[in-house]
Amino acid sequence: MARVGLNAERLTRAGAELADEVGFDKVTVSALARRFGVKDASLYSHVRNSQDLKTRIALLALEELADRVAAALAGRAGKDALAAFANAYRDYAREHPGRYAAAQLELDYEAARNSAAVRHSRMTRAILRGYDLAEPDETDAVRLLGSTFHGYVTLERAGSFQHTPRTAEDTWSRILDALDALLRTWPTA
Amino acid sequence: MARVGLNAERLTRAGAELADEVGFDKVTVSALARRFGVKDASLYSHVRNSQDLKTRIALLALEELADRVAAALAGRAGKDALAAFANAYRDYAREHPGRYAAAQLELDYEAARNSAAVRHSRMTRAILRGYDLAEPDETDAVRLLGSTFHGYVTLERAGSFQHTPRTAEDTWSRILDALDALLRTWPTA
DNA sequence: TAAATAACCTAGAGGTATTAGGCAAACGTA
DNA sequence: TACGTTTGCCTAATACCTCTAGGTTATTTA
Numbered sequence: 001m002a003r004v005g006l007n008a009e010r011l012t013r014a015g016a017e018l019a020d021e022v023g024f025d026k027v028t029v030s031a032l033a034r035r036f037g038v039k040d041a042s043l044y045s046h047v048r049n050s051q052d053l054k055t056r057i058a059l060l061a062l063e064e065l066a067d068r069v070a071a072a073l074a075g076r077a078g079k080d081a082l083a084a085f086a087n088a089y090r091d092y093a094r095e096h097p098g099r100y101a102a103a104q105l106e107l108d109y110e111a112a113r114n115s116a117a118v119r120h121s122r123m124t125r126a127i128l129r130g131y132d133l134a135e136p137d138e139t140d141a142v143r144l145l146g147s148t149f150h151g152y153v154t155l156e157r158a159g160s161f162q163h164t165p166r167t168a169e170d171t172w173s174r175i176l177d178a179l180d181a182l183l184r185t186w187p188t189a
Numbered sequence: 190m191a192r193v194g195l196n197a198e199r200l201t202r203a204g205a206e207l208a209d210e211v212g213f214d215k216v217t218v219s220a221l222a223r224r225f226g227v228k229d230a231s232l233y234s235h236v237r238n239s240q241d242l243k244t245r246i247a248l249l250a251l252e253e254l255a256d257r258v259a260a261a262l263a264g265r266a267g268k269d270a271l272a273a274f275a276n277a278y279r280d281y282a283r284e285h286p287g288r289y290a291a292a293q294l295e296l297d298y299e300a301a302r303n304s305a306a307v308r309h310s311r312m313t314r315a316i317l318r319g320y321d322l323a324e325p326d327e328t329d330a331v332r333l334l335g336s337t338f339h340g341y342v343t344l345e346r347a348g349s350f351q352h353t354p355r356t357a358e359d360t361w362s363r364i365l366d367a368l369d370a371l372l373r374t375w376p377t378a
Numbered sequence: 379t380a381a382a383t384a385a386c387c388t389a390g391a392g393g394t395a396t397t398a399g400g401c402a403a404a405c406g407t408a
Numbered sequence: 409t410a411c412g413t414t415t416g417c418c419t420a421a422t423a424c425c426t427c428t429a430g431g432t433t434a435t436t437t438a
Contacts, residue, residue: 003385003434025214030425040426042386050426106347121352139355140363143341146349147364148333151340158295160335163310166328174329174378175336181376187366192403192416219394229395231417239395 004036008046012056019057019098024105027098029053054105061099062116065092069123078130079180085127086149086176093153100153121146131183141183148179193225197235201245208246208287213294216287218242243294250288251305254281258312267319268369274316275338275365282342289342310335320372330372337368 014035019027029050033040047053065088072088073081093100107115124142133141152172155161161168203224208216218239222229236242254277261277262270282289296304313331322330341361344350350357 006385028425029427038385039387041388041428044427045385104343104347109348112348112352136355136359137363139353140360140367143344143350143360144337144364144367147340147344148337149340150344151336151338152332154293154343155332155336155339158293159298159301161332163301164328166325170325171329171332174326175333177376177378178329178333178371181374182367182371185370185374187370189363189366195416217394218396227416228418230397230419233396234416 004038006036006038006042006046008056011043011046011053012060015053015057016060016096016099016102019102020096021098024054024057024098024101027054027057054102055107055111057099058102058105058107059111059115061096061103062120064096064099065089065103066116066119066123068092069120073123073126079176081127081130082145082180082183083176085123086145086172089149090153090156090172093157097157100157104150128183131186133183133186137186141186145179148175193227195225195227195231195235197245200232200235200242201249204242204246205249205285205288205291208291209285210287213243213246213287213290216243216246243291244296244300246288247291247294247296248300248304250285250292251309253285253288254278254292255305255308255312257281258309262312262315268365270316270319271334271369271372272365274312275334275361278338279342279345279361282346286346289346293339317372320375322372322375326375330375334368337364 011032015027015032018031018035022031029043029047030040032053033043043053047056068091069085069088072084076084107117121142124145125138127145128138128141131141152175156168161171200221204216204221207220207224211220218232218236219229221242222232232242236245257280258274258277261273265273296306310331313334314327316334317327317330320330341364345357350360
């Protein structure tokens with residue numbers, strides 16, 4: 001029988017594409033096998049199980065996203081860096097909804113520790129260097145930015161901003177202004 | 190055969206409990222049938238299908254959450270109202286993780302329009318009355334608050350804030366301070 | 379080129395979603 | 409109270425999806 005040449009990496013990539021096409025929750029071992037023209041059982045030589053496959057897609061998405069953010073951040077500082085970071089994040093979510101959803105998968109401690117999630121938090125901290133915040137304010141600000149960006153992207157994708165004439169685009173840009181202003185005048189405890 | 194006395198509402202409530210116990214994504218028709226000691230097929234007289242069941246749970250959660258927020262908001266204004274709103278939101282998510290996840294389900298336009306989601310956005314606007322923002326700033330602020338609170342609660346539940354000694358509690362309270370300050374001095378375009 | 383390895387297959391068990399059709403309990407009514 | 413109707417729950421059956429065990433064959437390597 002002709003061999004297709006499967007391996008964990010090809011499966012992960014194809015799984016990510018599938019996620020963007022039909023939604024991360026609809027990525028199944030069966031659907032992926034179908035896409036390669038092989039039987040379901042054949043995939044189990046390459047990935048441990050369905051959960052393992054999903055985790056791999058999540059890790060791939062985290063890496064890709066971190067790469068993009070890193071590229072966007074290069075050579076920028078202050079509000080410029082803030083906007084570049086935020087836009088890289090939002091654009092990725094819009095271009096790759098399935099992958100973005102995958103990146104939200106809850107990883108266990110060990111997996112998270114070794115994932116690009118670490119790069120993400122380091123890069124967020126890097127942005128804040130332009131704003132001169134001492135600990136624990138910096139940690140609080142990291143969490144604020146992470147929450148706001150993630151929350152915004154999630155709500156936008158869910159269509160929550162479609163009920164008023166104000167575009168998601170315009171609000172986004174004003175929110176970046178507002179966060180920049182906030183970081184420059186971070187209230188002391 | 191003894192009748193258990195099922196109906197859509199009891200199923201929805203039990204489904205919500207199940208969601209809190211085992212996670213919203215693990216709420217299945219089978220699991221719910223098991224819980225009532227009946228066959229899977231029996232549930233289909235009361236809910237159209239699995240999707241319908243999940244939507245009902247989502248709508249229930251939205252109502253409950255709106256009720257809580259409304260109660261928390263009563264008689265408060267300004268930062269007091271902001272904190273009450275935010276805490277009601279976060280507390281609900283912590284007490285009812287499954288229901289909170291359900292409330293995030295993407296509803297179609299029609300369902301959203303008739304759901305408590307409308308009350309939510311009205312209440313968010315009510316908070317902002319204490320801050321004197323004109324349109325479109327008010328809409329932008331509504332979106333900022335929604336994004337930040339939702340994002341924070343989601344990331345906290347995912348364990349994203351467990352990797353540093355700073356508690357999620359402390360950061361939360363500082364973020365409320367920061368948002369309050371930001372709303373009071375919202376930057377003009 | 380024979381042995382070892384790896385890639386894919388068949389078979390099958392078990393779980394979930396859903397439809398169709400049946401029987402019996404509960405209810406309304408004469 | 410008996411009778412018909414409604415409706416709650418059941419059985420049966422189809423269709424996917426997940427995953428394991430064990431086999432066959434293509435490819436690699438000694």
